[in-house]
Amino acid sequence: MGSVALGDVTRLLSDSLGLIPEEARVVRQHRPAGGGGKGRESPLQILFVTSEIADFVKVGGLGDVSSALPRALAAHHDIRVLVPAYREMIASDHEIKPVGTLPGFAGLPACEIGEITCHDGLIIYVLLCPELYEREGNPYCDDMGIGWDDNDIRFGRLALAAAEIASGHAGIDWRPQLLHLNDWPTALAAGYLHWRDEPTPCVFTIHNLAYQGTYDPSRRQALGIPEEALTIDGLEFHGNLSFLKAGIVYSSRITTVSATYAREITTPEFGCGLEGLLASKAEEGRLVGIPNGIDDSWDPRTDTHLAQAFATNDWRGKRANADYVRKIFGLAVNNGPLFAVVSRLVHQKGLDMTIGVAESIVRAGGQIVFIGRGELPVENALCNLAARFPGSIGVNIGFDEGEARCMYAGSDFLLMPSRFEPCGLSQMYAQRFGSLPIAHRTGGLADTIEDGVTGFLFDDMTLSSYMHAIQRALTVFQATDLFYAMRRAAMAGRYHWRQSIEPYTQLYRQVLSEQVLSEQVVNEAIHDDVDSNVGKVMRATP
Numbered sequence: 001m002g003s004v005a006l007g008d009v010t011r012l013l014s015d016s017l018g019l020i021p022e023e024a025r026v027v028r029q030h031r032p033a034g035g036g037g038k039g040r041e042s043p044l045q046i047l048f049v050t051s052e053i054a055d056f057v058k059v060g061g062l063g064d065v066s067s068a069l070p071r072a073l074a075a076h077h078d079i080r081v082l083v084p085a086y087r088e089m090i091a092s093d094h095e096i097k098p099v100g101t102l103p104g105f106a107g108l109p110a111c112e113i114g115e116i117t118c119h120d121g122l123i124i125y126v127l128l129c130p131e132l133y134e135r136e137g138n139p140y141c142d143d144m145g146i147g148w149d150d151n152d153i154r155f156g157r158l159a160l161a162a163a164e165i166a167s168g169h170a171g172i173d174w175r176p177q178l179l180h181l182n183d184w185p186t187a188l189a190a191g192y193l194h195w196r197d198e199p200t201p202c203v204f205t206i207h208n209l210a211y212q213g214t215y216d217p218s219r220r221q222a223l224g225i226p227e228e229a230l231t232i233d234g235l236e237f238h239g240n241l242s243f244l245k246a247g248i249v250y251s252s253r254i255t256t257v258s259a260t261y262a263r264e265i266t267t268p269e270f271g272c273g274l275e276g277l278l279a280s281k282a283e284e285g286r287l288v289g290i291p292n293g294i295d296d297s298w299d300p301r302t303d304t305h306l307a308q309a310f311a312t313n314d315w316r317g318k319r320a321n322a323d324y325v326r327k328i329f330g331l332a333v334n335n336g337p338l339f340a341v342v343s344r345l346v347h348q349k350g351l352d353m354t355i356g357v358a359e360s361i362v363r364a365g366g367q368i369v370f371i372g373r374g375e376l377p378v379e380n381a382l383c384n385l386a387a388r389f390p391g392s393i394g395v396n397i398g399f400d401e402g403e404a405r406c407m408y409a410g411s412d413f414l415l416m417p418s419r420f421e422p423c424g425l426s427q428m429y430a431q432r433f434g435s436l437p438i439a440h441r442t443g444g445l446a447d448t449i450e451d452g453v454t455g456f457l458f459d460d461m462t463l464s465s466y467m468h469a470i471q472r473a474l475t476v477f478q479a480t481d482l483f484y485a486m487r488r489a490a491m492a493g494r495y496h497w498r499q500s501i502e503p504y505t506q507l508y509r510q511v512l513s514e515q516v517l518s519e520q521v522v523n524e525a526i527h528d529d530v531d532s533n534v535g536k537v538m539r540a541t542p
Helices: 006-017 021-029 061-073 151-166 184-195 217-223 243-250 259-264 275-283 315-328 351-363 376-388 401-410 426-432 443-448 463-478 480-491 498-540
Strands: 045-049 078-084 097-102 111-117 123-128 178-182 202-206 240-242 253-256 287-289 338-342 367-372 393-397 413-416 436-440 456-458
Touching: 045 061, 045 151, 061 078, 061 178, 061 498, 078 151, 097 123, 097 151, 111 151, 123 151, 151 178, 151 184, 151 217, 151 243, 178 184, 178 498, 184 202, 184 243, 202 243, 202 498, 217 240, 240 243, 243 275, 253 259, 253 498, 259 287, 259 443, 275 287, 315 338, 315 401, 338 351, 338 401, 338 426, 351 367, 351 376, 351 463, 367 401, 376 393, 401 426, 413 426, 413 463, 426 436, 426 443, 426 480, 436 443, 436 463, 436 480, 456 463, 463 480
Parallel strands: 045 078, 045 178, 078 123, 178 202, 202 253, 253 287, 338 367, 338 413, 367 393, 413 436, 436 456
Antiparallel strands: 097 111, 111 123
């Protein structure tokens, strides 16, 4: 029997299998480590992709999560963060070391990747593209609160960078086994990996389903999205393309930030039009709720932001913070209850409800302080409210971390009548600092507040239901022993990021084990075809 050139065999096998030689090589060689066997308990390499991080820029709870969760996981894994290089990062005193470059693709510009090593060792990759990210305003909007017209390009570029790092095409001497994506600005990464037949799996966390990143389908080409992806089984959503749907469709697992919210988003009331898709993921066991937590900086005994540090039962220290808050908000000296609102000023947060009960609180001898920014009509309504009740209601349109912490520390109650709340962090911060939350029984609020023990919950999103909870709180405020007992229970604070390490680790390992199993099935099929086709080639050779 005559000999056959190796190249000819490779070509014939590739044709038979529908693979080009390079694709066959990738299928054979790519193996995520840590997925099974002796390496199962070894540290995993994870890229945490986010649009904000509290170290540099924070708009909401995602910024806190992106700073705290990777740090909690870093005790067990090699986890790194990818975030756009906003002007705050460029202006910081952190050295940015160039580590990679990425070419342009479709309408997405070329960019560079820099590396920041934080003081505690956390590595942050920053996407350097001045024309996209170095702007006034916040990551999503200009100074007037208007979203950037090119947000699809800005966050498409972030998502593609994550996919390119995962596939080893960014020039970085490090490659993740898994991407952890967060909310719609990062969700398209799962799609890019799928469309390029890259095997790196994704875990996609929905922090708020209401923000979906939907764009006109005419943007498809600029984003480099293949035409076949714009179907009901892909990114198409009511005639538009949806970034968030890409994360749901193409990720191996979808997580939310509380168990209750994971159930809620499979219903029409909370599913934002995606309840059917999410219900199917839940039925497949691919949708889970893992609660957020808070980190060790939220300790009233050591927090340097406070007017006076204090411990459990040190109510004089708490009073010192209340006096400070009243002073900076221009409130009158008062022995009545102090209510706080620390929130994005948007419809979701139920600020209209608090405006509706404000007069009753003031008439009962209470005072209210607000801090936050958001929708202009809500901001204006709060400023008008403060003008109606000078000395009793104070408003700060903006955000200052120190002031916010003093508000948690100085207030008796936190008002949080959210229409929906995937997890919520404010109620955890408040409880840790001895402020009892008054909240709507929804999402993470229902999971983290024990009604009548660590706070007060109301069921119906009505003024009467909300006011009834506030009246319960005012009654407890007068019953000093019960009030202090509830404070102590709230300050015991069992919600910490440490509780999330094991659930996320188990989830990551499960996803990677499934990936290894899937590749083994593919390889077995390839080897079977190789054996069969080699036999055919050899028999056909004279």
